[in-house]
Amino acid sequence: AVLRESEKFYKTEAQRLLATCDAPEFLRRVEVRFQAEKSRTDHYLHSQTGTPLRKILEEHLLIDNLSTVIEMPNSGLDPMVDLDKVEDLNRLYRLFETVPPGLPTLRRALKASVLRRGKEINQASACTENGEATDADPDKAETETGKVNGKAKGRAGGQPQTLMLALKWVQDILGLKDKFDRLEKEAFLCNREIESALHEAFEDVVNLNDKAPEFISLFIDENLKKGLKGKTDVEVDIVLDKTITVFRYLTEKDAFERYYKNHLAKRLLYGRSVSDDAERGMLAKLKIECGYQFTQKLEGMFQDMKISSDTMQAYRKHLENTTAPNVEISVTVMTSTFWPMTHSGATCVLPEILTKSSKSFEQFYLSRHSGRRLKWQPSLGNVDVRARFKARKHDLNVSTFGLVILLLFENLGENEFLTYEEIQSTSMIPHGDLKRHLQSLACAKYKILKKHPPGRDVQPSDSFSFNDDFTCSMQKIKVSTVSAKVETMEERKETRERIDEERHYQIEACIVRVMKDRKHMTHNDLVIEVTRQLASRFQPNPQGIKKCVENLIDREYLERCEDRKSYNYLAQKASNSPPRLVVAWGN
Structure with missing residues (x-):
């Protein structure tokens, strides 16, 4: 009762x-x-x-x-x-x-809550980025300086929209992660089921954003740059540790590596790293997460910087005993397989004064290293040059391409000008780079050149003259280069195609490696093993693995068994065949 x-x-x-x-x-x-x-x-x-x-x-x-x-x-x-x-x-x-049913219900609800919040963050970052940004690489554009009212800095342009979106997206994800981490400890008492649900939810959120690899790399790049205000080394390290937790959720780690390699290269080449220790500390974190092979080429970039520094010291000592060129240069020698931009760097016709300096170094370097070939990359360099205007002289910091353009105006009269076509045919700078550098010199904050007719965009019909009337209160001026626009849909598609091509080679190499070890495997076991081995870089598609297997069968690396469900490794054929499989880890 x-x-x-x-x-x-x-x-x-x-x-x-x-x-x-x-x-x-x-x-x-x-x-x-x-x-x-x-x-x-x-x-x-x-x-x-x-x-x-x-x-x-x-x-x-x-x-x-x-x-x-x-x-x-x-x-x-x-x-x-x-x-x-x-x-x-x-x-x-x-x-x-x-x-x-209590914990499963709570688990589903928490996962749905994180996904909903994460999708809102992703949607907020999905706005179209059509604006142009100004900078040398597209990082922040700062003017290095003389002293004006106790300050020494000025802005040549705002931060690119991509960078602001990336910083906000990562910060929002980190804020969401911190919130649920605290609730997991204090409210849910570190329950394993709840922890697993939150992990799955954050993994889904991060990978729903197809720009996540780029955004995470941009966030790390911003925190590893020189000149960060209001952050100590300890605070930066804490932020980077938190960023690694977001990086763990990323399935497309190979796409992240592509972006990170580009950003690291620019920090090293332009001397913008906050410190060598911070950079190496970040590499150590990535190595723990992904293994040595992931960071091998990144470490090679650091090694190149050290060797280049030693080479330049030896070169300067060499110049003490010979006739030095008129222009002092500092050269970074990059191993082509380590650096992301050495295969397709834009070139130009260097003025004679720069050619003499480059030939001097080239002769010195090749006398120390036989069998090597140097390919100059002027698109990556920058120059300090003193320019004389009517009011005063200024020390300009411009890109190498910018100097090549300016030197064309050195012997022109006050009212003389050069057409766009004349500048292009004389310098041989590619059209895309030439337009950006002319914009920087004639259309941006510091108008060293005059554009005729005036306007924001550079057209092939335009002409240019030297701006003798240029004035500025600062002695030293950094002329920042108008950056290329944010990747268009076509460029993103091209990047994706390159990544897919690299993945194809990696899958094939992994299949051969596994089959060489096992000799015989069923299709399902092979797919599982290849997926497991490649999971630290990306999540291979089973259909992609199947296509690679078919390709290897056609090339007689493997053979299909009579049951049609398993494969044998053709050891003799493979050992006698020329090595056609290349693991393309870099660009």
């Missing part, structure tokens, strides 16, 4: 509480009911009544209302998370933990 009346009472009580209470208050009342019934059983009722009575409470107060409580408008799980109601969330967790 007690159990029947209790069941009838708690059915009604559950409906009354749902109608009159918000979620936190409902959970408090339910908790009080459990405590009261336990006390009543201990003091008045038979001990055997306690278990069935508790089951009645669990069924009617909790099990029947799990989703209803979590989804309550303005007071359910999401509002409690938004308002950081740790005590209420902990009570929800403790009560849900007591019933079998």
Whole structure:
């Protein structure tokens, strides 16, 4: 009779509480009911009544209302998370933990909550980036300087929209991660099921953003640059540690490597790293996450910088004993397989004064290293040059291409000009680079040249003259290069095609490596093993693996068995064949 009346009472009580209470208050009342019934059983009722009575409470107060409580408008799980109601969330967790469907329901709700918030962050970063940014590489554009009112800096342009979006996206993801990490510890008591659900949710969120590899690399790049204001080395290291947690969720780590290699190369070449220790510390973190092969070429870039420094010291000593060129140069010798931009660097016709300096170094270098070939990359260099205007002289820092253009105006009269076609045919600078550098010199903040007719964009019909009337309060001026626009859809498609091509080679190499070791495998086992081995770089598509297997069968590296479900490794044929498989880790 007690159990029947209790069941009838708690059915009604559950409906009354749902109608009159918000979620936190409902959970408090339910908790009080459990405590009261336990006390009543201990003091008045038979001990055997306690278990069935508790089951009645669990069924009617909790099990029947799990989703209803979590989804309550303005007071359910999401509002409690938004308002950081740790005590209420902990009570929800403790009560849900007591019933079998409780934790799975909470797990699904938390995962859905993270996904919803993450999708909002992704949507906020998905706006179109059509604006142009100014800078040498497209990093921040700062003017290095003489002293003006105690300050020495000026802006040549705002940060690119891509960079701002990337920083905000990573910061928002880190903020979301910090929030749920704290709730996991304080409210959900480090429950493994909850931890697993949050991990899956964040992995989905990060990989739903197809720009995540680029954004994470840009965020790291910004935190490893010189001149960061308001951040100590310890604070930067903490931020980078947190960034690595986001990087762990990334499945396309090979795409991240492509972007990171570009950003690292620019930091090293333009001397913008906050410190060598910070850079190597970040490499160590990446090596722990992905292994030595992931960072091998990145470490090779550091080695090139050190060797180049030693080479330049030896070159300067060599010049002490011979006739030095008029222009002093500093050269970085890059191993073509390590650096991302050495295969397609734009070239130009250097003026004689620069050619003499480059030939001097080239002769010195080749006398020390036989069998090597140097290919100059003027698109990556920069120059300090003193220019004389009517008002005063200024020390300009321009790109090498910028200097090549300026030297064409050195012997022109005051009213003489050069057409775009004349500049291009004389310098042989590719059209895309020439337009950007002419924009920097004639259309940006510091107008060293005049464009005729005036305007923001450079057209092949334009002509240019030297701006003798240029004035500026600063002695030293950095003329920042107008950067290429953010990747268009076609450029992104081209980047994706290059990544897919590299993945094709990596899958083939992995299949051969696995089959050479195992000799015989079923198709499913081969797919599982190849996926496992490549998971640290990307998630291979089973259909892609199948196509690579078919290709290797055609080339007689493998043979299909009679059961049509397994393969044999053709050791003799493979060993006698020329090595046609190349693992293309770089660009």
